[in-house]
Amino acid sequence: MFQYYFKLGVRSLRRNPALTALMVLTLAVGVAASVATLTILHVMSGDPIPDKSARLFVPLFDNGPTEGYKPGDEPNDNQLSYRDAVNLLNSKVGERRTAIYGVALPIEPGRKDIGAFIAQGLAPTGDFFNMVDAPFLYGQGWSPADDKAAADVVVLNRKLAEKLYGATNPVGQRMSLGGFQYQIVGVLDTWNVVPRFHRIIGNDEGAFDEEDQIFIPFSNGIRHEYQRNGSTSCTGDFAPGFQSFLDSECTWVQAWIETRSVADRAELQSFMDSYATEQRKLGRLKRAAPNKLYDVREWLDHMKVVGNDSKLSAWLAFGFLVLCLVNTIGLLLAKFSVRASEVGIRRALGASRREIFNQFLIETTVVGLVGGALGLLLAFGALALIAAQSKALTVVAHMDWVMLLTTFAMAVGSAVLAGLLPTWRACQVTPALQLKSQ
Amino acid sequence: MEIRPILSALLRNKTGPVLVAVQVALSLAILANALHIVQVRQAVSARTSGLAAEQDVFALQIRPMQRGGHEEQLAGQARQTATLRAVPGVLSVAGSSQMPLSRSGNYNSLSVDRKQVNQTTGASVYRSADSLIKTWGLQLVEGRDFLPGEIPIIDQSTSDESPKVVIITRKLGEKMWPGSTSFVGKTMYFGTGEMAREAQVVGVIEKLQTPGAQITETGEQSILLPIRATGGKTDNYTLRAEPGQLDRVIKEAEAAVRAASPTPVIVRIKTMNEFRTTRYRADNALAWMLVTVSVLLLLITSSGIVGMASLWVTQRRKQIGVRRALGARRVDILRYFITENIMITSIGVAAGVLLALALNQLLVSSLEMARLPAGYLIAGAGVFWALGVAAVYGPAWRAASISPATATRSA
Numbered sequence: 042m043f044q045y046y047f048k049l050g051v052r053s054l055r056r057n058p059a060l061t062a063l064m065v066l067t068l069a070v071g072v073a074a075s076v077a078t079l080t081i082l083h084v085m086s087g088d089p090i091p092d093k094s095a096r097l098f099v100p101l102f103d104n105g106p107t108e109g110y111k112p113g114d115e116p117n118d119n120q121l122s123y124r125d126a127v128n129l130l131n132s133k134v135g136e137r138r139t140a141i142y143g144v145a146l147p148i149e150p151g152r153k154d155i156g157a158f159i160a161q162g163l164a165p166t167g168d169f170f171n172m173v174d175a176p177f178l179y180g181q182g183w184s185p186a187d188d189k190a191a192a193d194v195v196v197l198n199r200k201l202a203e204k205l206y207g208a209t210n211p212v213g214q215r216m217s218l219g220g221f222q223y224q225i226v227g228v229l230d231t232w233n234v235v236p237r238f239h240r241i242i243g244n245d246e247g248a249f250d251e252e253d254q255i256f257i258p259f260s261n262g263i264r265h266e267y268q269r270n271g272s273t274s275c276t277g278d279f280a281p282g283f284q285s286f287l288d289s290e291c292t293w294v295q296a297w298i299e300t301r302s303v304a305d306r307a308e309l310q311s312f313m314d315s316y317a318t319e320q321r322k323l324g325r326l327k328r329a330a331p332n333k334l335y336d337v338r339e340w341l342d343h344m345k346v347v348g349n350d351s352k353l354s355a356w357l358a359f360g361f362l363v364l365c366l367v368n369t370i371g372l373l374l375a376k377f378s379v380r381a382s383e384v385g386i387r388r389a390l391g392a393s394r395r396e397i398f399n400q401f402l403i404e405t406t407v408v409g410l411v412g413g414a415l416g417l418l419l420a421f422g423a424l425a426l427i428a429a430q431s432k433a434l435t436v437v438a439h440m441d442w443v444m445l446l447t448t449f450a451m452a453v454g455s456a457v458l459a460g461l462l463p464t465w466r467a468c469q470v471t472p473a474l475q476l477k478s479q
Numbered sequence: 480m481e482i483r484p485i486l487s488a489l490l491r492n493k494t495g496p497v498l499v500a501v502q503v504a505l506s507l508a509i510l511a512n513a514l515h516i517v518q519v520r521q522a523v524s525a526r527t528s529g530l531a532a533e534q535d536v537f538a539l540q541i542r543p544m545q546r547g548g549h550e551e552q553l554a555g556q557a558r559q560t561a562t563l564r565a566v567p568g569v570l571s572v573a574g575s576s577q578m579p580l581s582r583s584g585n586y587n588s589l590s591v592d593r594k595q596v597n598q599t600t601g602a603s604v605y606r607s608a609d610s611l612i613k614t615w616g617l618q619l620v621e622g623r624d625f626l627p628g629e630i631p632i633i634d635q636s637t638s639d640e641s642p643k644v645v646i647i648t649r650k651l652g653e654k655m656w657p658g659s660t661s662f663v664g665k666t667m668y669f670g671t672g673e674m675a676r677e678a679q680v681v682g683v684i685e686k687l688q689t690p691g692a693q694i695t696e697t698g699e700q701s702i703l704l705p706i707r708a709t710g711g712k713t714d715n716y717t718l719r720a721e722p723g724q725l726d727r728v729i730k731e732a733e734a735a736v737r738a739a740s741p742t743p744v745i746v747r748i749k750t751m752n753e754f755r756t757t758r759y760r761a762d763n764a765l766a767w768m769l770v771t772v773s774v775l776l777l778l779i780t781s782s783g784i785v786g787m788a789s790l791w792v793t794q795r796r797k798q799i800g801v802r803r804a805l806g807a808r809r810v811d812i813l814r815y816f817i818t819e820n821i822m823i824t825s826i827g828v829a830a831g832v833l834l835a836l837a838l839n840q841l842l843v844s845s846l847e848m849a850r851l852p853a854g855y856l857i858a859g860a861g862v863f864w865a866l867g868v869a870a871v872y873g874p875a876w877r878a879a880s881i882s883p884a885t886a887t888r889s890a
Contacts, residue, residue: 063786067779074772108671109597147544147745157544157743220544245582268712276588278674281639349846350765353516356846357509360838361772364505368783371498375790430764462494 046400050407057376061408064372068412068456071365073419076448078351078358080424083444084437085249085347089238090174094337095303096136097172100129100313102320103330104290106276110328117328118274118292119242119344123263125320126294130166130259134312135298135305137168140259142294143243143271146219148255150205160201160218161270162255163240164262170196170227172299173239178202180212180227183258187226191260196227201254218255219267229256235436238337240295241344243271248346249436269293290325310334366459373405373463384467385475394468401464402457409456413449420448485819495787496823503827503863506780508834511859512842513769513776515851520766523694524759528579529648529686530751531616535570535720537729537750538578539563541736542713544743549634552709555740559714560609562739566732568724573609574707575717577690580754584690587702590671591655598671600654602647602700603689608707612646612684614719620649622663622682625705629681635710641669646682646703654700692758725750777866784870788820792878799878800885809879816875817868824867828860835859 054061088094102125105117121129126140144164149157169175170182179202183194195218202211202225211225229252236248244250266283271293279289300309313332320326335343384397421440428438489496530536541559546552556574563572577584588598605611612624629644645667647655652662659665662683668675687701720728733746792799799812835856842848 060786063782067782070775070779074775147542149544149743157745159542159745159747278639278670281635281637348761349848350761353842353846353848354765354768356842357513357769357772360505360509361776364502364509364776365779367498367502367505368779371495371502371783371787374495374498375786378790378794427764427768430760434764466494 042396042399043403046403047407049400050404053404054407054411057379060372060376064369064376064408065412065415067365067368067372068409068452068459069415069419071362072413072416072448072452072455073423074358075355075362076416076420076444076451077423077427077438078355079447080420080440080444081427081434081437082347082351082355084235084439084441085351086341087235088338089234089236090337093172093174093299096300096305097337098135098298098300098306098309099335099340100296100298100309101333101335102313102317102326103328103332104292104326105328105330107327110330112330114330116330116333117276120272120274120292121294121296122290122292123287123294124325126296128316129296129298132312132316135300135309137172137299138297139166139169139172140294140296141165141169141240142259142262142269143240144219144255144257144262144267145270146255146257146267148205149217151217152205155204160254162253162257164257164259164267166259168299169239169256169297170229172297173234175232176230178228178230179210180225182256183226188258188260191258191264193221193223193261194226194258195223196229196256197225198229198252198254199231200252202228218257219265221265223257233436236341236346238341238346239297240271241340241346242295243269246436248341248344249434251436263287306334306336362455366455369456369459370462373408373460374466377401377463377467380467381470382475384470385472388470388472389476397468397470398464401467402460405456405460405464406453408460409453412456413452416452417445417448481815482818482822485815485822489819489822495791496826499784499787499823500827500830502780502783503824503867504830504834506776507828507831507859507863508838510773510776510862511831511835511855512838512851513773514859515839515855516848517766517769517773519849520762524762526688526692526698527686528688528692528751528755529615529617529684529699530579531618532719532722533751533755535722535725536615537718537720537725537748538575538581538754539716539718539732539736540713540747541716541740542745542747543740544745546712549709552714553632553707556608556707556709556714558739559716559736562735563716563718563732566728566735568721568728569718569732570721571614571719573611573614573717574607575611575614575715576606577603577715578717578749578751578754579688579690579701580692580751580758581690581749582754582758586689587669588671589651589655589702590668590675591666593668593672593675593677595671600651600700601697602651602702603691604702604704605687606704606706606708608705611703611717612682614717615687616719617687618685619646620683620685621661622646622680624682625703630705630707632707633709635708637710641676641678642705643678644681644705645678646684647680648687648699648701649683649685650696650699651701652680652683654696777862780863781866781870784820784824784867785874788816788871788874789877792816792874795878796881796885799881800883803881803883803885812879812881813875816871816878820867820871820875821864824864827867828863831863832856832860 101116103116104122130138130140142164145159145161147157148160167183167185167188178199182196187194214225215222232252237250241248273291273293275291277290279285317326317332424438428435560572563569584603586601586603588601590599608630610624612619631640631642633640655667656665662680665680666677668677686699689698689701692698729748733748736746839851843850
């Protein structure tokens with residue numbers, strides 16, 4: 042019976058083309074709008090590193106001035122001072138530790154066809170690659186010895202490696218970077234982690250920026266006195282020169298600590314508290330504010346990675362979908378009401394209410410399927426349009442399988458939901474009354 | 480008007496009218512809020528930067544691969560400035576540490592008294608050895624531009640000397656010294672405490688947005704600082720091209736800088752238009768999305784009203800025939816359907832106004848959006864009333880054209 046009803050449903054699409062087209066379009070537009078906005082929300086709020094997100098922590102100390110500070114005020118900044126970052130690195134707390142700052146360095150390719158250009162990247166410690174599960178195409182990250190020696194070593198991303206060296210493995214080659222000769226120790230494979238949780242502050246596009254092109258040791262960036270490419274917040278004044286900048290309370294370093302298990306968080310917290318107490322004895326961290334720890338998800342929340350505009354779009358799109366549903370209910374009522382006589386005859390011939398219910402519900406499902414297919418096309422179009430808006434949106438406007446299935450389920454579900462009332466009304470037809478009026 | 484019979488007929492068959500009223504209510508709620516947000520965002524992106532004829536201005540950054548000492552860098556800067564000035568079509572060249580709307584720049588805390596505990600406010604600092612007032616066409620409302628003798632030459636890698644005079648925006652002056660109308664001659668401090676550096680206001684400009692162009696009052700709190708500095712990795716300039724010559728001037732300026740430099744350089748150029756587009760991209764994208772949804776919303780709602788009204792007309796063909804046979808004129812039938820629709824729409828609009836306020840309350844409390852002015856509700860109500868009448872007119876006219884003879888047929 043299902044097949045037969047399905048066939049009937051497909052046929053009835055043609056019976057009233059204008060009404061059907063309107064219904065399908067309404068459904069498709071509603072579904073497309075909500076799927077497009079939901080996809081963006083889904084990608085933005087995804088967990089970038091599911092198996093580790095509860096074991097990776099951002100430590101924060103509030104080193105702002107006490108002047109004008111009231112307990113409970115927001116911390117001075119969301120990054121660390123160089124001093125705190127280096128102390129954490131040296132502390133051996135947790136399983137792995139890294140400190141990161143952004144660099145933008147000129148590359149001289151030494152080739153006629155490519156002129157000098159500036160590459161953007163990060164200066165982390167060697168542990169960084171393992172901590173964030175960065176995939177290597179060739180070679181590997183640098184060793185702790187390289188960190189210690191502040192060695193001139195560099196890891197490239199795949200795109201940059203292919204631009205400079207084609208498809209060959211460049212590991213071991215030397216390149217001119219920032220005016221110095223660096224040895225290439227590794228090449229990262231394509232690494233589109235979204236959101237780009239490991240460094241949100243200081244990017245043009247926040248958590249949805251493009252891949253970093255180069256990675257050099259943190260200590261190496263400091264040794265060459267490379268300027269930071271990112272955000273720096275200073276409250277006090279300091280003398281000119283790089284060393285006095287490092288000694289200042291300016292905050293500009295992003296730190297991460299990985300623990301062996303989720304349970305080690307308490308231990309990490311108590312380490313931070315005792316560290317802060319010790320620093321207070323040295324006359325620092327005078328605010329005595331609580332020392333904060335954020336795991337990956339808490340950090341994304343804290344940095345408001347999912348913007349209010351995205352949430353607003355999703356909400357409005359859902360309101361729009363509800364409106365489309367109400368409209369579809371009306372149109373289905375109209376469509377079914379002219380078929381009262383047909384129902385009357387079927388009922389008189391012995392069909393139960395249940396049969397009628399099934400038939401009409403399957404018919405609305407057909408409308409839902411067609412609407413879903415069209416909605417999917419429209420959603421792809423809408424996403425392409427959204428992606429064209431900016432770099433950041435290109436990163437997030439991608440549909441995955443989850444969203445694809447959601448779209449379909451949503452379209453069919455909406456159609457069935459919208460069809461319930463009209464179908465129920467169709468079942469209420471009294472056969473005798475219909476037959477009499479014929 | 481025969482409201483009572485219409486009302487009792489409506490109450491007999493509630494589903495259709497309820498659906499239409501719900502549609503109107505939902506549409507009105509979404510439309511009023513969406514259009515309000517669009518208007519707010521448009522107002523944000525329509526703000527002027529303070530630069531005259533902004534479309535002719537661009538930024539040019541030069542990053543040499545090798546950096547010499549202090550003297551060498553000064554000579555390089557003089558050579559670059561001369562090279563750029565010589566490019567045909569360049570009206571004016573100035574150094575500039577940052578650009579308005581560029582989203583990347585320097586902010587400083589300020590105070591009016593060294594001894595105060597908290598900063599008075601913050602401002603963004605534009606550093607230049609040339610006249611930004613001239614190159615950018617800023618409007619000087621009080622005082623004067625910097626004199627040549629007021630521009631210190633500073634090697635930033637060894638010295639923390641700072642200029643003694645500043646030019647501020649009017650908004651910054653009003654924030655620093657509330658109640659005053661004249662700011663020239665006043666003293667301000669960068670930061671607070673012993674170390675805070677003192678500077679005197681010599682001029683006031685009407686407007687200059689910060690690189691962030693924030694939507695709060697800080698978006699217009701800017702300072703011009705006269706300084707010829709070395710020790711940075713890059714040299715930053717801003718140029719004004721002759722009207723309509725921008726594209727050509729950009730190409731020639733880049734080529735000239737490359738040709739004049741003894742060592743390889745990396746040149747980056749961005750126009751004010753590009754900065755503006757990038758700064759307001761998110762606002763414009765959201766506005767477009769909301770406008771699209773609003774248009775679709777109106778289309779769907781009106782198609783819904785037309786559909787339901789057509790259905791009612793079809794269902795009541797016989798009754799209409801009877802009424803016509805009993806002496807009702809066409810205009811009576813027309814009036815019946817339009818009155819009926821106005822009643823339904825009115826209920827929808829009333830519910831819509833409440834729903835719009837509720838939705839706005841939600842947006843204000845959880846998404847930090849602005850409160851909805853009453854004008855949008857009134858306009859929205861008007862639009863949906865008109866839409867309701869317009870949408871029902873067609874079906875109602877068809878109803879009115881039903882012949883009285885229909886009454887005598889059996890179908």
